[in-house]
Amino acid sequence: MKQQQLITRTRPTEYNQLLQILQRPGPAGVVVLGELGMGKTSLVEAVLATPGIEEPVMKLHCTPSLSTIAHGALSPYLGALETIDEPVGVLRELNRSLFSARGHAAPHIVIVEDAQFLDPQSCYLLSLLVENAEVKVLALGNGSLQAGSPLATLAELGSFTTVVLQRLDRNGVRAVAEGVIGRRLGAGTVRLIDVVTGGNPRFVEAYAASCMEQGTLFHDDRLPQDRSIHEPVWIVARALPEIDTRLLSLGREITRGLSSQERRTLLLLALAGPQQPDLLEQCGLPYGRLVKTGELVLNGGAVCLKSRLMERIVRALASEQDTAQLHELWYAAAAELGKAHSAREVLWCLEIGKQVPSELVLACAERTARNLDFTLALRLCELGKLSQQHGQGALLEAQVLLSMGRHYAARALLLRLIDQLTDLSLLGQAYAYLVEVTSCIEADGAELERILDEWRQRAQGHPDGEAVAGFMALQSAGAQALDFWIRVNTPRGPLPSVAELQDFLSDPQLPVQARFIGKIMLSDLHSSAGNCQQALELLEPVLELLKEHAPLQAMYEVRVFFRIGWNLLYLGEYERAEAFIDSYRQPRLRSIQHYQGAISLLDGISHLLQGKVQPALAKMAESVTELQIVDTTQLLALASNLYRLLLARMGIDVPVALATAPEDFSSSGMISPSGQLGEESSEQRIFARAFAAGLGNPYQGESLQCFPMVEREILFSLTRQLGDEELAESAKGERLRALAAGQEGSRAALQARLMELRGSRLGEPLEQLAQEALSKQDYLVVIEAWARAAERYAQAGDQRRCGALLRRAARLIEQHGMQPGKYIDRVLAITELTARETEIVNLARQGMNNAQIARALTVSQRTVEGHLYRVFSKLGITERAELDHAGLEAGTTRK
Secondary structure, three states, rough: OHHHHHHHHHHHHHHHHHHHHHHHOOOOOEEEOOOOOOOHHHHHHHHHOOEEEEEEEEEEEEOHHHHHOOOOOHHOOOOOOOOOOHHHHHHHHHHHHHHEEEEEEEEOEEEEEOHHHHHHHHHHHHHHHHHHHHHHEEEEEEEOOOOOOHHHHOOOOOOOEEOOOOOOOOHHHHHHHHHOOOOEEOOOHHHHHHHHHHOOOHHHHHHHHHHHHHHHHEOOOOOOOOOOOOOOEEEEEOOOOOOOOOHHHHHHHHOOOOOOHHHHHHHHHHOOOEOOOHHHHHHOOOOHHHHHHOOOEEEEEEEEEOHHHHHHHHHHHHHHHHHHHHHHHHHHHHHOOOOOOOOOHHHHHOOOOOOOOOHHHHHHHHHHHHOOOEEEEEEEEHOOOHHHHHHHHHHHHHHHHHHOOHHHHHHHHHHHHHHOOOOOOOOHHHHHHHHHHHHHHHHHHHHHHHHHHHHHHOOOOOOOHHHHHHHHHHHHHHHHHHHHHHHHHHHOOOOOHHHHHHHHHHOOOOOHHHHHHHHHHHHHHHHHHHHHHHHHHHHHHHHHHHHHHHHHHHHHHHHHHHHHHHHHHHHHHHHHHHHHHHHHOOOOHHHHHHHHHHHHHHHHHHHOOOOOHHHHHHHHHHHHHHOOOOOOOOOOHHHHHHHHHHHHHOOOOOHHHHOOOOOHHOOOOOOOOOOOOOHOOOOOOOHHHHHHHHHOOOOOOOHHOOHHHHHHHHHHHHHHOOOHHHHHHOOOHHHHHHHHHHHOHHHHHHHHHHHOOOOOOOHHHHHHHHHHHOOOOOHHHHHHHHHHHHHHHHHHHHHEEEEEHHHHHOOOOOOOOOOOOOHHHHHHHOOOOOHHHHHHHHHHHHHHHHHHHHHHHHHOOOHHHHHHHHHHHHHHOOOHHHHHOOOOOOOOOOO
C-alpha cells in the first residue's frame, strides 16, 4: 500500500491512465517506456494492486537471446506443443492457457517485461490476442521506440496506448527520498539529490538509503523538535556518498543489458567527462542507442552521463586494467583529432600516474575554480602537487580552500607559503589572503597586527624598488581595509563614516581585492542605516565586475549575492528579489551547497517581511542547519539570531542549547559538521549584532538604535500589536515614523505613512494607503491599513463598510498564508458569526427562503431576518446572493 501511495503521488497522470485502460471494458494494450530505473514495474504493480483489478494470467520475460527465436517470449506457455512453427497452433494454445487460468472472466491481463527484446512472431500473436479476445497487454520497454522494431509495431496499433515515464520532478524526488529516509529534507538537499540522481527513482532510492547507512545526513538537535513549531529538517552534508554494495548492485543491474563496448562508453564518460561524438567514434565506442534509450544525454553537442551518481558507480565497477587500457585508447584518439584536454581529462591522467605539465594542471585548476567546481580544482591541486612546485599553484590551492570555507586548512597552507615565497607579488597576495582568512576565523586583533607587521617587514632590503612599491601599496591598502573591516564587523571601535570608505575607494590604484572588500563594507553601512537603494547601486556593479576577475569571483560572489537579495527585500522590491534569488537556484551540483544556506535565509526573510511567520521560522531553521555545513558567507550567526527572534515573537521559549554561548553547544545528528567554524566565527558581523540587539542582548557599547533599519523593522512588528490609543501613549510610533521617513524604499515609505495615518480618525486615507501597498505587494501594510480603517468605520456606525474591508483582509491573509498578529485577529473577531448565524447562512446557501429557515430551526421568520441583517453587516454585503461568494473567512468563529 505504501508503494502504491508513493506512485500515486509521483506518477498520478500515468497511474490514472493505466488504471482507466484496465477498468474499461474491451481489449486494449499499453506500451510503457522509460530508461532503466524509471519505475515502470513499480507503476504497473501499483495499478494492479488497486481493488477490483485481477492478477495477470500471463507474464512474459523477454531477453536478447530469445529475441532471435520465433515465439521465444511465448515459449514458457507453449510446452504442450510439439512444434511452435505454426502460428495458428501457437495462437490456439495461448488462448487455451489464457482462458483456462480464469475461465471466461475478463479482463485477462498479460505483462511483457523487457519488451524491447520482443521477437516479431510473439509481437504479432500478442496483437491478435488484443484485437480478438478480452485481453489487456502491458508491455514494459526500456528507452524509446526504435523505428521498425517489434515493440514499435505493437505500439502503432490503434488499440495500444504509449506511456513514456519521464524523470521525476522536484516534488517526486522529495517524495521518494523522504519515503526512504522518513524525515523532512531541506529544499537544497532535494535539489542536490535531483541533480546527483538525474531524477531516476531507483537512483533516488539507492542514494537516500546509502546516505542513511553512511551517516551523511545532518540535523541540528538544538532546534525545537516539536512539529507544531516546524518540521525538523535534515540535510545531506556530502553531495556524493561512498559507493557501497547497494550502489554497486544497482550499477550492475543497469549495465547488465549493455554490450561490452557500450559499457566502455559509459566508463570513458565517467572517467573523462563529457566527450564529443567524433572522439567516441574515433575510439570505436557506440553511443547512439544509449542516447535514444535515455542512458546518455547530449549537452551542448557533447555526450555525457545523465547523473553524477552513475559516474561514480561506473568508475567503482571498473578495474585498474580497464581504466588503463581505456586511457590508452582515448589518449591516442584525442591526439589524432588534436583535442585539447579538459580539467576532468587532466585529472584522469593524474589519477593513473601519467605525467602532466604543471602549467596545464594549474590552468585547468584555475578554470574549474572560476566555475565554482572547488572539489575538482582542489583535487587537481593535490594530485598535481601544485603547492610544492610553484607559488602560484600554492596560492590557488589556498584560494580554493578559502572559497570552500575550509579556513583553517587555508590558513595552515598560507603560513607555510609566506615562509617560502620570495616573489613580492605572490607574497603580497598570500598575505592578503592570510589577513582575510584570519579575520574569518576569529578576528583576533593581536594576530592580525602581527601579520600586518610581518607583511611590512618582508619588503626590507629587497633590491627591486618597483616591486617593493607595489608590495607596500598592497600592504597599506590591506591594513586600511582591515581597520575598516574591524570597525564594521566587530564592536571594537566606532563605525567608519561613509565618507571615510568613499575616500578609500576613490583611490584609482587601490588593489581590486581591497576594492571589493571596501564596497561590501560600505554597502553594509548603507543597509544598516536603511539606505538600501544606495547599497544596491553599489553592489550590482560589483556583481558584474566580479565576472572580469574570475579568481575573486568564487570568494566574493556569494557575499554580494546575499546582500543584493537582502537589500531588495528590505526596499520592498519583492518581485525583483524573488526573480534575483531564483536565478541562483542553480541546477549545477557544484553551486547548490555553496549558495543554499544564503538562499534559505533570504527565503526566510522574504516570508517574514510578508507576515508568513510559520514558513519563515521553518526556512530560518533550514538555513541554520545548512550554514553549519557550509558558511562561506559568514551568515550563521545572523540566521541563528533571526530564528531566535521569531521564536520569541511566537511566544516560544528558546531552547537552552540554542540560547547558550556558541562554544558551549554541540550539534548532533547522523554526523557532526566536522571542520566547520560554527556560529562564533560570524557572530560579530554587523547584521548579526543588529539582531542580537533586537533580542535584547547587544554587544557592549551598542544598542538597537545603532542599527536603524533593524530598529525600524522591530518597531514595526511591535507597533502592529498595539491599538491606536496604546500607540499614542507610547514613543514607539513616533520613533518608527521618524526612522521610516528617513530611510529608502517603498517598504519604509509605506510604514511611515501608516504611522502618520494612525493618528487620524478617518478611514478613507487608510483605504487609499492599503491600495498603494497592494500594488507594491506589501501585504502586511495592506491588512494593517484595512483593519485600522475598518475599526474607524465600525466606530462611526458603518458596520457594512467595516465588514467589507475585514472580509478582504481575511481573504488576503488566507490567500498568502499570513499570520496577521494579535491585533488584527481581535479586529477580525468583529465579523465573527455566532453559531446560530452560521447555521442560518448555511441554510440560506442551500436555497432556503426565510420562512423555510424559520420552520427548520423552529424560530420566527422575524428572528431569521434579524440574524441575516446582522450577517450582512458583518460580512459587508447587501444581497442574499452574495452569501455564496462571501465565504466565511472573516465570519466563522476561528479555532
